[in-house]
Amino acid sequence: MTNPTRIRATxxxxxxxxxxxxxxxxxxxxxxNATGALIxxxxxxxxxVFNNDRVVLSAQFGPSVSANPYLVFKFRGGAPGERVxxxxxxxxxxxxxxxxxxx
Amino acid sequence: xxxxxxQALRAGGGLGLYALLAGAGLISPELAQAAQKRAGFDAxxxxxxxxxxxxxxxxxxxxxxxxxxxxxxxxxAVRLGIVSRLPKTEQVAILIEKNPSPLAAIFTIPEGTLAxxxxxxxxxxxxxxxxxxxxxxxxxxxxxxxxxxxxxCG
Numbered sequence: 001m002t003n004p005t006r007i008r009a010t011x012x013x014x015x016x017x018x019x020x021x022x023x024x025x026x027x028x029x030x031x032x033n034a035t036g037a038l039i040x041x042x043x044x045x046x047x048x049v050f051n052n053d054r055v056v057l058s059a060q061f062g063p064s065v066s067a068n069p070y071l072v073f074k075f076r077g078g079a080p081g082e083r084v085x086x087x088x089x090x091x092x093x094x095x096x097x098x099x100x101x102x103x
Numbered sequence: 104x105x106x107x108x109x110q111a112l113r114a115g116g117g118l119g120l121y122a123l124l125a126g127a128g129l130i131s132p133e134l135a136q137a138a139q140k141r142a143g144f145d146a147x148x149x150x151x152x153x154x155x156x157x158x159x160x161x162x163x164x165x166x167x168x169x170x171x172x173x174x175x176x177x178x179x180a181v182r183l184g185i186v187s188r189l190p191k192t193e194q195v196a197i198l199i200e201k202n203p204s205p206l207a208a209i210f211t212i213p214e215g216t217l218a219x220x221x222x223x224x225x226x227x228x229x230x231x232x233x234x235x236x237x238x239x240x241x242x243x244x245x246x247x248x249x250x251x252x253x254x255x256c257g
Contacts, residue, residue, distance in 0.1 A: 015217070028225075030203060045141070056216050062144045064199055064207035066180040066223035066255070073210075073220040 005098040009084040016078030016102055018049060018056075020071045020086050028063035043091055044069060050085040051078050051102075078102050143196075143206045149233065152198055152206045156242075161235055164189065164243035169234045171249055178226040178255030187218035187236045194237035195220070201230035225255035 003023035010017055022044065029041025041063060049057040056075040078084070085099040143155040153159065170184035185195060195218060197207040207224045218236070226232070229250040236243045 026225075028203075054215075055213055057210065057212070057220075059208055059210045060141065060144070061208050062204050062206050064197075064202050064204060064225050066225055070180075070182070070223045071220065072222075073216065075216040077215060 002094055002096040005086045005088070005096065007084060007086055007098060007100040009078070009100055009102045011078045011080060011102050015074050015076055016051065016084070017072065017074045018084055018086075020049075022047075022069040022071070022086070022088060024068060024088070024090065026061075026063060026065055026067040026069065041091060044088045045091050046089045047071075048087045049073075050083075050087070051075060052082055056084075143209070144204060146206065147204060149198060149200050149205050153235070156196065156206075156209075156235070158235055158237075158242040158244075161242035161244040164236070164245060167234055167236050167243060167245040169232065169245050169247050171232060171247055173248070173250060175226065175249065175251045176253065178228070178251035178253055180223045181226045181232075181249065181251065181255070182221065182223050183232070183234075184221045185219070185234050187238065189218070189236055189238035189243060191239040192218035192236055193239075194235075196235040196237075197222070197224060198233040198235060199224060199226055199230065200233065202227045226251045227254045 006021040008019045024044050025042055027039055027042040031039050033039050043063040044061045047059040048055060057073055080102055082102045083099050084102055085097060087097040089095040143152045146152040146155050166188040168186040171181060175181045187195060192212055195210045195212060198205045199207055210220060212218050226249060231246045231248050233244055233246045
């Protein structure tokens, strides 16, 4: 089960700023639970952000990215009403895509 | 003596091994490619990450800005701000020197996207954080010492 990514995208002077908070445990695989057993690794490995169908950012993550990954970046272009889509895949094969209209 | 095995061992640990195994038909090219795509993430030292990324010894650059507080209460979420003023910045990587796996993230910056981003990383103990930038096919870096009160990986 996955939870939605919170996304905000605003365009100003021809530059769109995207702020996103992904919802993910980002478990390193090195932590132990109360009984001393290792908690298996579970983290986002790949992230892609689109403006309509154009890739505006892609990333590979390791488990050192914080839980509920936070991301802010800017790209040229984008117009109010266009879509910004954030898509991720994790090491267990789960994936999720969320989108928002540029304000 | 099995020469092929010797060669494989010599190349081992790095990507050479995957290439060899794929070449010998032992694993599928897709699997080799997938491993290559994650190059650097399984390395455990700064130098190993740099060599897996093909960065060698990156040149220190004052055109890369790394904004991070010197002192952080909580190592589980240390906020980083990164700006590269290097022309043709195509890749930005974050390396946390003393984390069990130093490579935290690699961002690929397409044409039209600004090399200006913020994110949060875990820092297991006080240590330097390095930002590695690939611009115009060459590697540059900047480092900053960061202190954490409570480590972020336990």
